[in-house]
Amino acid sequence: MNQLTEQTIACPYCGESIDVLLDPTDVDQQYIEDCQVCCKPINFLVFENMDEDLSVTVSSEDENY
Numbered sequence: 398m399n400q401l402t403e404q405t406i407a408c409p410y411c412g413e414s415i416d417v418l419l420d421p422t423d424v425d426q427q428y429i430e431d432c433q434v435c436c437k438p439i440n441f442l443v444f445e446n447m448d449e450d451l452s453v454t455v456s457s458e459d460e461n462y
């Protein structure tokens with residue numbers, strides 16, 4: 398799996414739907430990106446689900462994994 402995967406997430410701050418690209422090299426890594434709408438920092442955790450597809454969980458800075 399070497400391709401970027403597009404996924405829609407909801408910003409944990411403003412609730413807006415945002416399309417993000419997931420990179421398979423980021424599996425099991427946590428990183429921060431600013432929301433494209435409200436500019437607040439979103440925590441991303443990329444992982445492979447049971448079907449070996451890329452998935453992501455997002456949270457605000459106040460939330461813990």
